[in-house]
Amino acid sequence: MTADSKGRYSSGSQSSLLSRAYKHHLFWPLALWIALLLFNLFYSPSFFKVVVREGHLYGSLIDILNFGAPLMLVAIGMTTVIATRGIDLSVGSVVAIAGALACQMISKGSDQNALSLVLYAIVMALVLSVALGLWNGLLVSITGIQPIIATLILMVAGRGIAQLITDGQIITVSSTPYQYIGAGSLAGLPFSIFLVAIVFAISALLTRRTALGLYIESVGCNPEASRLAGIRAKTVMIIVYMFCGLCAGVAGLILSGNVASADGNNAGLWIELDAILAVVIGGTSLTGGRFYLTGTIVGALMIQTLTTTIYSVGVRPEVTLVVKAVVVLAVCLIQSESFRKAIISRWKTRRYPAEREVTRHA
Amino acid sequence: MKRRTKMWGLLTLTLLMLVATACGKSDDKKTSGSASDISLGFAQVGAESGWRTANTNSIKDSAAEAGFDLKFSDAQQKQENQIKAIRTFIQQKVDVIAFSPVVESGWDTVLKEAKDAGIPVILTDRAVDSKDESLYVTFIGSDFVEEGKKAGQWLADQYKDASADVNIVELQGTTGSAPAIDRKAGFEDAIKGNSHLKIIASQTGDFTRAKGKEVMQAFLKANPKIDVLYAHNDDMALGAIQAIEAAGLKPGIDIKIISVDAVHDGVQAASEGKINFIVECNPLLGPQLMDAVRDVVAGKTLEKRIVTKEGTFTSEEAKAALPDRKY
Numbered sequence: 138m139t140a141d142s143k144g145r146y147s148s149g150s151q152s153s154l155l156s157r158a159y160k161h162h163l164f165w166p167l168a169l170w171i172a173l174l175l176f177n178l179f180y181s182p183s184f185f186k187v188v189v190r191e192g193h194l195y196g197s198l199i200d201i202l203n204f205g206a207p208l209m210l211v212a213i214g215m216t217t218v219i220a221t222r223g224i225d226l227s228v229g230s231v232v233a234i235a236g237a238l239a240c241q242m243i244s245k246g247s248d249q250n251a252l253s254l255v256l257y258a259i260v261m262a263l264v265l266s267v268a269l270g271l272w273n274g275l276l277v278s279i280t281g282i283q284p285i286i287a288t289l290i291l292m293v294a295g296r297g298i299a300q301l302i303t304d305g306q307i308i309t310v311s312s313t314p315y316q317y318i319g320a321g322s323l324a325g326l327p328f329s330i331f332l333v334a335i336v337f338a339i340s341a342l343l344t345r346r347t348a349l350g351l352y353i354e355s356v357g358c359n360p361e362a363s364r365l366a367g368i369r370a371k372t373v374m375i376i377v378y379m380f381c382g383l384c385a386g387v388a389g390l391i392l393s394g395n396v397a398s399a400d401g402n403n404a405g406l407w408i409e410l411d412a413i414l415a416v417v418i419g420g421t422s423l424t425g426g427r428f429y430l431t432g433t434i435v436g437a438l439m440i441q442t443l444t445t446t447i448y449s450v451g452v453r454p455e456v457t458l459v460v461k462a463v464v465v466l467a468v469c470l471i472q473s474e475s476f477r478k479a480i481i482s483r484w485k486t487r488r489y490p491a492e493r494e495v496t497r498h499a
Numbered sequence: 500m501k502r503r504t505k506m507w508g509l510l511t512l513t514l515l516m517l518v519a520t521a522c523g524k525s526d527d528k529k530t531s532g533s534a535s536d537i538s539l540g541f542a543q544v545g546a547e548s549g550w551r552t553a554n555t556n557s558i559k560d561s562a563a564e565a566g567f568d569l570k571f572s573d574a575q576q577k578q579e580n581q582i583k584a585i586r587t588f589i590q591q592k593v594d595v596i597a598f599s600p601v602v603e604s605g606w607d608t609v610l611k612e613a614k615d616a617g618i619p620v621i622l623t624d625r626a627v628d629s630k631d632e633s634l635y636v637t638f639i640g641s642d643f644v645e646e647g648k649k650a651g652q653w654l655a656d657q658y659k660d661a662s663a664d665v666n667i668v669e670l671q672g673t674t675g676s677a678p679a680i681d682r683k684a685g686f687e688d689a690i691k692g693n694s695h696l697k698i699i700a701s702q703t704g705d706f707t708r709a710k711g712k713e714v715m716q717a718f719l720k721a722n723p724k725i726d727v728l729y730a731h732n733d734d735m736a737l738g739a740i741q742a743i744e745a746a747g748l749k750p751g752i753d754i755k756i757i758s759v760d761a762v763h764d765g766v767q768a769a770s771e772g773k774i775n776f777i778v779e780c781n782p783l784l785g786p787q788l789m790d791a792v793r794d795v796v797a798g799k800t801l802e803k804r805i806v807t808k809e810g811t812f813t814s815e816e817a818k819a820a821l822p823d824r825k826y
Contacts (some may be wrong), residue, residue, distance in 0.1 A: 184720070195745075
């Protein structure tokens, strides 16, 4: 090999590594998240300070994990639903219902700290969440209602159900084991993040190490073809909606445990939209057939980082939503390949007459 | 065939569910069963806090007592729901419409419709920013600016000899709502005489515990020294207390807390010394509202502004008041 060809070879491998990283589906979500964190590094260095306080880690990053946990859970469930070309708008209501039922049951108990009562309440809340997911799944798969409409029913009715359970009140509980779900810490980290890790690990194993993931993707691509190929498309749909309901239920327990109260009106309000956004930022297509759980986690973390950033830099509340919208718009534009191409081609073929002249002569 | 039965079963289930929810709601609406000639349409903000629930109960109870036919609607904190409810009341030709606006602005069109239909409108608890005062008869409710002033005045008295800067963080109510704007304005007005009192951060907590906690956590990280927290309602203060405790600080001692509303949970926290000062915002305006409705229907002219009676609580006063606090 000549030196010339050698040099060319090495530069070739380097660029292939770069282009592989560049083409990886996590590249843009991660890059944008890191950009957001870098902004914080310059703007408020204390953002990255993590100290040990009263036996657990304490800092903005830990807050992002803790407050982002419900969103991550809901977004994981949403990813599987979106992968089947569906959507679940009812997750916010399920969050409220799960929290409401658990808190209502605990507050009725004689000893709120009794572990058996708390476990019973948690199990009942999760069973109800799965049942609500089943309801969505049946509407979508058996009756064939469009997912956005089918889940809209529960989105609207669900807040009413939550308020029926709580009687329109904010229910305060003083149960240490229940609060542990949302505010407790294990090995220095928020307990909620372990729940996310467990759910994420289970869903990743089931979808990537068994055929289930393939089934979900094939149903998302073409339910009819999948059925003809011998996949029970309807069962797969029902399963993902039930899983989504379960995720929302766990998120509801975390949210209500964190503030030790259930608020039928505001718990999980608009979380469905944030979850869909997290899924999209993570690279999953809304048209179904392909999904990235890791991307979703990064997307959810980015949204929570943005929220926390806005609080810590002191954006005026009147413009908070505008700032959020602008950042989200920028993120989506940068992720869009056609937008990037348009910008690059504009950059390369500048239409200034003088410059064109120069290149022509050269 | 089998599939069709399944489908019908599901459809019936859907219908049943809808009927069930509808029943649950209509139960609330028929508070008064007595035959009365005065019908009152009331569009409530929602049930976002214990305060609001006490307010709702007061209105329902006093309407039943007065024998009015109350049509009650819950807007679930959305302006469009409230506008819809008011339009429905106009169509139903109620005698009087009363409502607590979710936000201050954007009411002119629907209020004009009510005026054209000849239905008098009474505002309760929150005001609208409409220039045209003829659109409503009267406004019954608390003076939020005064509440903010009382909160600020207490703080100014506490720190009147302060020689160093006192760092204040503020948890605002829902952006754009009258209590958030006025409580902020009144508070700032009361503390402006002392240059040491500085608001170093102010952010909305949407009047909820969860947001109050989340925002306070971010405040605690971003600002190393916070001396005072001013929350626009008790629920946000209660959420913030949890955040302060999680940071290893003592609410009420390390960080002084001032709050508005005085709902049961808030008064309880005050009696434990976790909230230092609460300005009361009285939700029991039912009786006053019914009096006003009766006067309007009788053709009497009312004052444009009816202010409710309100007090304040320090920790000691909260201890004494707690057993009698119903809401």
